[in-house]
Amino acid sequence: MRFAVGTWKNASIVVKLMIAFVLVILPLYGISIMITHTSSKQMQTEVEKAHESKLYFYHNHLQFELERMSGLVTEFSFDDTMSTLSTRAAIMSRYEVTSSLNNIHNKLGQIMVTSPYISDVVYYVPALHKRVSAADGIRNVEDGEWKDLLATMGNLNGELSYSDNNLYFLKSNPYNMNHEEPPNFILGIRLSAEELKHRLQQLAETGGSDITLSFGEQHNVVISSSDEPASAAQLQQVSPESPVSMQVTRFQSDPFLYYSLYDPDHSFTLTASIPNDVLKAPLEQYNLWLWMLTLISIVIIMIFSFSIYRSIHKPLSVLIRGFRMAEQGQTSIHIPQSRRDEFGYLYSRFNHMIERLHILIDENYVARIRTSEAELKHLQSQIQPHFLYNSLFSIKQMAEVENVELIQEFTDYLGQYFRYMSRDSHSEVSLGEEVDHALVYASIQKIRFGSRVQLQLEELSREYRDIAIPRVIIQPIVENVFEHALAKRSQGGILKLSYQVDQDKLSIRIEDDGDQLTDEILSNLQASFQESANQRSGNEEITGLMNVNQRLRIKFGTGYGLFAERSVLGGLCMILNIPWRRE
Structure with missing residues (x-):
């Protein structure tokens, strides 16, 4: 702790400013990351809910149409003309039979136009070997045709039946478990697989998903918005073992997330497969924003660092370098400046200080020289009389012994000495x-x-x-x-x-x-x-x-x-x- 405090105190102002800036940026950046992460998760949840809502919407729509078709079959199975034609045909003239069949054909046409999901409405009279179709009219049939159709009644574990690659709502009167016994009539509504697929494709376009409609507990009939629908085995794999009625269940696999909704009344299952890329698209978008935010933050930090360097560190370094040169005794330095900020004031005061210091040093130098010269002259004034006395005394002694040559040499040295001094x-x-x-x-x-x-x-x-x-x-x-x-x-x-x-x-x-x-x-x-x-x-x-x-x-x-x-x-x-x- 003391080391950290000491290091902080010894750090330069620029380093402290940069650390303070980073400490301010980091919490904001962390909050941005948290907001981005939360928003992406929320967006992903909303996307999942939107797909669930779309699945519920189509289920309700399809359920409504199927119940209406089932109601129409039940209602017209009690129609007087349809229900009594088989028993009355023996006492009716040929004209009356034909008239009744035409009347029934008209009624079948009325049923057909009630829903876009109806491709045809058929009416079989085994006793007359007749088949009335809203789309194909009236024609004779063999017994094998109505027997095959009757044999498929309820084979999808519900009201729907699957026969000859078509889905039917079938009613026979009377209902007999022994399909070999001919009923009075068979009334059936054939569903349009093309229209079902078209509606699935419309729903799939808005979400980037693939929607599959399968009938039967074993997914015997599969209609998909894709041209390559999933097989029954694949649908069985992604469907729950014990599906909950009217509740969406999820199944996660590597490339897709599956939503499944089961309707036990009509024994059909709606399955939506959504690519994980579609679900992760919002997250990837937010991640892109996060990287952009990171890049922008780095650019801002670099711009801020460069501005700090130009505004504070660089001029401060110039000033510090000037002080160091002054410490080394260089009093002729001058910092050129054209700034008008605080550093400009510091530069001008520094130059003024150096100029003043140079003047004081010159004055002190001159004063010391003058003092030294004054001391030298003072010493000379004290030494010369004493030296002159000793020299004259020596000349006196040499004169007493009449040493003329030595006197000449001595006085010559004295002359040189005093001339120099x-x-x-x-x-x-x-x-x-x-x-x-x-x-x-x-x-x-x-x-x-x-x-x-x-x-x-x-x-x-x-x-x-x-x-x-x-x-x-x-x-x-x-x-x-x-x-x-x-x-x-x-x-x-x-x-x-x-x-x-x-x-x-x-x-x-x-x-x-x-x-x-x-x-x-x-x-x-x-x-x-x-x-x-x-x-x-x-x-x-x-x-x-x-x-x-x-x-x-x-x-x-x-x-x-x-x-x-x-x-x-x-x-x-x-x-x-x-x-x-x-x-």
């Missing part, structure tokens, strides 16, 4: 001039100290002589050696001047063999060189070295200046580092 108009000189000045000072001191001091001076290579450095930076170090390391030596004093090159840095090493340097003094001296140039020591000589170190760092940077370590000679080794690059 009096050139205040030049703040920088070449390294060759500065080394020559330090050697002049060392030569003066060598004359004063005599054999007590030995000078080990390495010649400066010509390629380093033109390096520009601040004036009077080596002589104070040499002076410090004579004052603190060699002044009290009676013999064996050594001053060593050497040079060392390391890549882009030239080191001037000034060493002595003094025995007064303790580890504590060396540590304090090293710490003093690392401290701020604004800190001052009360020791005059140390202050002179600090002045040299400060001017070198102002000129070349903090990587250069004075560094102190113990010399291999046993005394102090002062290392003066300045930059140098080989041409």
